[in-house]
Amino acid sequence: MSKVLVSDPIDQAGIDILSQVAQVDVKTGLPAEELVRIIPEYDALMIRSETRVTQEVIAAAKQLKIIGRAGVGVDNVDVPAATRQGIVVVNSPEGNTIAAAEHAIALMLALSRSIPDANTSVKSGKWERKKFVGTEVYKKTLGIVGLGKIGSHVAAVAKAMGMKLLAFDPFISTERAEHIGCRLVDLDMLFREADYITLHIPKTPETTNLINAEALAKMKPTTRIINCARGGIIDEAALAEAVKEGKIAGAALDVFAKEPLGESPLCQMGKDVILTPHLGASTAEAQVNVAIDVAEQIRDVLLGLPARSAVNIPGLYPDVLEKLKPYLRLAETLGNLVSQLAGGRVESLNVHLQGELATNDSKPIVIAALKGLLYQALRERVNYVNASIEAKERGIRVIETRDNAVRDYAGSLHLEAKGSLGEHSVTGALLGDGEIHITDINDFPINVPPTHHMLFTLHRDMPGIIGKIGSLLGSFNVNIASMQVGRKIVRGDAVMVLSLDDPLPEGVLTEILKVPGIRDAYTVTL
Numbered sequence: 001m002s003k004v005l006v007s008d009p010i011d012q013a014g015i016d017i018l019s020q021v022a023q024v025d026v027k028t029g030l031p032a033e034e035l036v037r038i039i040p041e042y043d044a045l046m047i048r049s050e051t052r053v054t055q056e057v058i059a060a061a062k063q064l065k066i067i068g069r070a071g072v073g074v075d076n077v078d079v080p081a082a083t084r085q086g087i088v089v090v091n092s093p094e095g096n097t098i099a100a101a102e103h104a105i106a107l108m109l110a111l112s113r114s115i116p117d118a119n120t121s122v123k124s125g126k127w128e129r130k131k132f133v134g135t136e137v138y139k140k141t142l143g144i145v146g147l148g149k150i151g152s153h154v155a156a157v158a159k160a161m162g163m164k165l166l167a168f169d170p171f172i173s174t175e176r177a178e179h180i181g182c183r184l185v186d187l188d189m190l191f192r193e194a195d196y197i198t199l200h201i202p203k204t205p206e207t208t209n210l211i212n213a214e215a216l217a218k219m220k221p222t223t224r225i226i227n228c229a230r231g232g233i234i235d236e237a238a239l240a241e242a243v244k245e246g247k248i249a250g251a252a253l254d255v256f257a258k259e260p261l262g263e264s265p266l267c268q269m270g271k272d273v274i275l276t277p278h279l280g281a282s283t284a285e286a287q288v289n290v291a292i293d294v295a296e297q298i299r300d301v302l303l304g305l306p307a308r309s310a311v312n313i314p315g316l317y318p319d320v321l322e323k324l325k326p327y328l329r330l331a332e333t334l335g336n337l338v339s340q341l342a343g344g345r346v347e348s349l350n351v352h353l354q355g356e357l358a359t360n361d362s363k364p365i366v367i368a369a370l371k372g373l374l375y376q377a378l379r380e381r382v383n384y385v386n387a388s389i390e391a392k393e394r395g396i397r398v399i400e401t402r403d404n405a406v407r408d409y410a411g412s413l414h415l416e417a418k419g420s421l422g423e424h425s426v427t428g429a430l431l432g433d434g435e436i437h438i439t440d441i442n443d444f445p446i447n448v449p450p451t452h453h454m455l456f457t458l459h460r461d462m463p464g465i466i467g468k469i470g471s472l473l474g475s476f477n478v479n480i481a482s483m484q485v486g487r488k489i490v491r492g493d494a495v496m497v498l499s500l501d502d503p504l505p506e507g508v509l510t511e512i513l514k515v516p517g518i519r520d521a522y523t524v525t526l
């Protein structure tokens with residue numbers, strides 16, 4: 001039975017789903033070295049934002065197939081290291097959108113009306129009505145940085161509260177922004193004009209310290225900043241200084257460069273700075289959503305099915321996969337076959353998609369072909385996650401061409417590989433019942449299903465040659481299951497394809513190559 005480690009607090013709904021297919025161990029708050037020590041026994045890891053899945057953890061995770069992040073941000077996972085090791089990383093892109101957006105709105109209102117300090121004041125027996133005079137958000141300008149899922153929901157709520165909306169998002173069209181009710185502006189203008197600035201962007205090299213001393217200097221003394229996105233997007237020391245000196249009016253932060261925050265100048269600030277401990281996603285509803293979403297994906301991957309929100313493999317959604325599955329098998333088989341014909345150290349792979357295959361998203365097909373191509377070198381280590389990276393690292397040039405004209409088959413795939421045994425090509429198609437057929441080898445037409453042990457020869461089409469190969473194999477006690485010859489012209493060059501019941505014993509290939517008329521011979525295991 002598979003084993004899943006849940007290393008952060010996850011809603012029981014997720015644990016229940018995982019328990020259907022695996023032994024689930026919930027061990028939260030593990031020190032880093034303890035996680036490295038125990039991770040080798042697990043097939044899946046489910047986390048929220050606390051667990052740091054570092055390169056060291058991944059290197060130790062010899063059995064791990066999937067890391068599930070019950071939330072959006074995967075910045076606590078070393079995704080490139082996971083990809084390299086063939087581990088799928090999945091998240092829940094939408095499960096906590098509403099929770100995070102509502103937290104940003106709550107912080108904006110709490111900041112405007114000093115709610116946390118007013119609450120503390122009343123509870124301490126005071127009645128300080130003058131001290132807590134606030135400001136309204138109605139008719140104020142809200143600058144939204146990042147107009148994705150959360151930013152868009154914040155925009156909808158803010159618009160309903162009568163706010164004017166500016167937005168900065170270099171990846172969103174003006175039409176989309178206008179549809180949401182926002183005017184797209186550059187960052188400089190947003191900094192200068194907004195009364196409230198709310199951040200809803202990922203932390204990337206471009207967004208790290210986006211709000212620094214220079215940016216803060218452009219803002220109005222009445223500006224308030226809300227960060228419910230990621231720590232590190234704001235330079236916290238510069239922010240504390242700006243609020244202290246009255247360069248801006250205040251800030252409300254849910255996320256920090258280092259979490260837990262611990263000692264920080266921000267903790268010394270009064271009512272104009274509000275801090276929450278990364279609570280954006282912490283609603284009962286969001287926790288159920290993300291737990292179910294991610295647990296279902298872990299369950300599916302453990303059962304050999306695709307994940308719907310993998311961040312490190314192309315979108316193999318179940319419906320797409322269902323349609324493509326036979327073609328993925330075809331691509332893998334042909335990739336494996338052509339790699340054995342071309343020999344080790346393949347330099348280039350040309351993937352030519354024909355007929356209905358040319359009209360589909362080709363990325364999964366190319367990946368499947370690479371997975372097959374690398375199988376001889378990497379065996380079970382190569383999968384859909386790391387095939388492209390492994391091919392790139394081996395310097396394999398991948399060329400993709402397509403031709404949507406339908407010929408003999410609805411869709412067929414032609415692979416050409418250049419390796420240490422020269423250039424070789426194979427074509428394959430699916431028959432009506434989904435059975436794979438090899439329809440061409442090195443431009444010689446054939447029609448054979450792939451089998452476990454195969455022998456291919458290139459020879460001169462002449463009387464007696466087939467009989468000689470048959471007798472030779474017989475003398476080594478190798479049983480031939482089927483045999484077919486493909487030729488372009490009579491008594492010209494030809495290929496012979498034999499399906500064998502047994503692997504070819506050592507030395508037989510050398511004997512075959514000695515048969516007069518045989519130019520080349522290859523054994524293949526599929």
Ligand SMILES: NC(=O)c1ccc[n+]([C@@H]2O[C@H](COP(=O)([O-])OP(=O)(O)OC[C@H]3O[C@@H](n4cnc5c(N)ncnc54)[C@H](O)[C@@H]3O)[C@@H](O)[C@H]2O)c1
Pocket residue numbers: 071072073074093096097100145146147148149150151168169170171172200201202203206207228229230254255278279280281282
């Ligand atoms: N506080 C929490 O608990 C909590 C909860 C959920 C999500 N989040 C965080 O909120 C953020 C937004 O999440 P989302 O679901 O809306 O993501 P999303 O991918 O839907 O939206 C992000 C938007 O940022 C834009 N963007 C990227 N780089 C940008 C840049 N340099 N400048 C401006 N815009 C840029 C993208 O075009 C996109 O529209 C993420 O960082 C996520 O991790 C935090």
Ligand SMILES: O=C(O)CC[C@@H](O)C(=O)O
Pocket residue numbers: 048049050070071072073074096278280281282
């Ligand atoms: O796990 C959490 O509570 C935080 C989640 C949030 O930061 C996210 O990126 O989804």
